Amino acid sequence: MSLLDMIGPVMIGPSSSHTAGACRIGMVARALLGSPPTYAAIGLHASFAKTGKGHGTHLALVAGLLGFAPDDARLPQAMQEAQAAGLEVAFQDVDLGDVHPNTAQLTVTAQDGSQIVMTASSTGGGVIDVIRVNGFRVSFSGGAPTLLLRYPDHLGVIARVATLIAADGVNIAALGCTREKRGGAALLVIELDSPLSDAALAFFGGWREVEWLRMLPSVMSSPEQGDGHGVPVTVGTTA
Amino acid sequence: MPPTLKQLMDAPTPASAWVLEQDCADSGLEQEAVQEAMRGRIREMRGSIERGLASDAKSITGMVGWNAKGLWDAPDALQSPLLKRVQAYAMAVNEENARMGRIVAAPTAGSAGTIPGALIGVADHLGLSDEQLVMPMVLAAGVGQAISRQMFISGAAGGCQAEIGSSAAMAAAAVTELLGGSSRACVHAASMALMNTIGLVCDPVGGFVEVPCVSRNAFFAVHAVSAAQLALAHLESFIPPDEVVTAMAQVGRMMPLELRETAEGGLAQTPTGLRVTAAMAERKP
Numbered sequence: 463m464s465l466l467d468m469i470g471p472v473m474i475g476p477s478s479s480h481t482a483g484a485c486r487i488g489m490v491a492r493a494l495l496g497s498p499p500t501y502a503a504i505g506l507h508a509s510f511a512k513t514g515k516g517h518g519t520h521l522a523l524v525a526g527l528l529g530f531a532p533d534d535a536r537l538p539q540a541m542q543e544a545q546a547a548g549l550e551v552a553f554q555d556v557d558l559g560d561v562h563p564n565t566a567q568l569t570v571t572a573q574d575g576s577q578i579v580m581t582a583s584s585t586g587g588g589v590i591d592v593i594r595v596n597g598f599r600v601s602f603s604g605g606a607p608t609l610l611l612r613y614p615d616h617l618g619v620i621a622r623v624a625t626l627i628a629a630d631g632v633n634i635a636a637l638g639c640t641r642e643k644r645g646g647a648a649l650l651v652i653e654l655d656s657p658l659s660d661a662a663l664a665f666f667g668g669w670r671e672v673e674w675l676r677m678l679p680s681v682m683s684s685p686e687q688g689d690g691h692g693v694p695v696t697v698g699t700t701a
Numbered sequence: 702m703p704p705t706l707k708q709l710m711d712a713p714t715p716a717s718a719w720v721l722e723q724d725c726a727d728s729g730l731e732q733e734a735v736q737e738a739m740r741g742r743i744r745e746m747r748g749s750i751e752r753g754l755a756s757d758a759k760s761i762t763g764m765v766g767w768n769a770k771g772l773w774d775a776p777d778a779l780q781s782p783l784l785k786r787v788q789a790y791a792m793a794v795n796e797e798n799a800r801m802g803r804i805v806a807a808p809t810a811g812s813a814g815t816i817p818g819a820l821i822g823v824a825d826h827l828g829l830s831d832e833q834l835v836m837p838m839v840l841a842a843g844v845g846q847a848i849s850r851q852m853f854i855s856g857a858a859g860g861c862q863a864e865i866g867s868s869a870a871m872a873a874a875a876v877t878e879l880l881g882g883s884s885r886a887c888v889h890a891a892s893m894a895l896m897n898t899i900g901l902v903c904d905p906v907g908g909f910v911e912v913p914c915v916s917r918n919a920f921f922a923v924h925a926v927s928a929a930q931l932a933l934a935h936l937e938s939f940i941p942p943d944e945v946v947t948a949m950a951q952v953g954r955m956m957p958l959e960l961r962e963t964a965e966g967g968l969a970q971t972p973t974g975l976r977v978t979a980a981m982a983e984r985k986p
Contacts, residue, residue: 587855
């Protein structure tokens with residue numbers, strides 16, 4: 463947690479974990495989808511389910527899905543904003559098992575029918591931990607520009623990806639890879655010190671092995687961006 | 702990894718300079734950029750205080766909203782302007798929060814009033830400038846980081862001790878540095894504040910960040926100032942600071958789910974608390 467997230471974010475109340483963190487979870491889901499969502503089914507677990515309504519959790523998740531940052535004054539009117547933006551939302555209480563009490567599972571669909579399923583926890587002070595993406599177990603905070611890449615598992619892919627990132631002049635902060643099984647679908651999650659160039663992303667997008675690609679912007683506080691900048695910019699391809 | 706409290710305690714005085722240097726080396730950010738962002742956060746805190754002291758508009762549920770202004774406008778019965786100022790500032794921020802207004806989480810929104818209440822309250826009482834608050838605010842953040850090494854800072858994970866305890870510890874260190882305390886004194890102030898918050902449960906009525914959260918920020922802003930006062934007189938925490946954090950984390954794990962922000966225990970389960978919960982269930986999100 464950075465110094466600016468410890469004293470921060472600047473946000474619309476009333477709860478950093480249930481409001482600001484929930485908003486950031488919505489922002490990451492929107493970025494993962496890569497285009498404006500038209501339908502979102504949101505499952506709320508434990509404390510999110512029990513006290514979410516009192517904390518504006520529903521509003522904040524929807525605000526994030528609309529691309530609003532935690533300090534966006536439109537957050538309290540997120541439901542009306544969603545209606546205006548053509549986003550339909552359905553909530554239900556769910557039991558996600560042994561996860562942090564403030565956890566939500568979002569199934570989000572875009573106009574063209576593309577869909578993502580994401581599970582994330584809000585761990586306190588507005589910090590989040592994304593724990594599942596499209597069935598893959600992951601762990602990233604959205605605190606850094608994050609590259610997600612799905613490909614059929616085979617020898618040397620990670621080495622080539624890492625080489626290309628280095629060639630783009632970008633340093634890797636953290637890297638995680640999970641696969642269904644040997645030779646099955648694999649998801650690579652790479653947290654970076656800065657976003658990749660458009661040229662590098664276009665190159666990755668053109669790779670035969672790459673089935674799905676997303677470059678997520680940071681949703682956390684930074685001196686340059688403030689407190690999670692507005693509508694996230696994403697670059698992605700879907701095979 | 703963030704620093705331990707021991708590392709902070711052993712850092713050269715002022716500890717904030719060491720925190721800033723270490724953190725920027727890790728994040729790659731410029732020190733000046735972080736300081737500038739902190740200046741912005743101090744301005745935002747002032748904005749919340751000013752709006753909160755001027756408004757008596759009710760919160761979402763109507764349980765709070767007039768407390769800060771009520772205290773601020775009332776005669777100073779104890780003739781203790783520092784006490785009144787610290788309490789009023791802290792509640793002003795949290796009532797803004799409860800109205801879905803704009804605040805700075807420090808470290809959380811539920812505990813957002815403690816640091817501005819204590820630090821800005823003391824500064825205004827003594828006629829100090831906002832610029833003098835920038836580095837103490839950095840230290841507050843550093844103390845928060847050190848606590849977060851061992852513990853999630855959320856009521857859901859560790860009870861209110863994890864939120865208001867952390868904010869009070871952070872505020873205590875910041876006030877101590879503002880008043881010229883050594884790195885050692887700052888960390889001992891934090892440790893004493895934490896030690897005397899252990900066990901505090903999170904039992905918000907109806908699940909709202911209103912009761913007891915708003916008044917709790919007033920109480921723990923004063924608690925932070927008390928800790929700073931002891932530390933500046935060279936009193937120390939008998940249990941080493943990092944051990945206090947370990948103890949708090951342990952108590953957090955032992956705390957039943959009912960007392961960790963689920964509104965299933967404590968004040969939330971009183972007849973009045975249950976009435977608010979029932980009324981709320983009627984509403985749309």
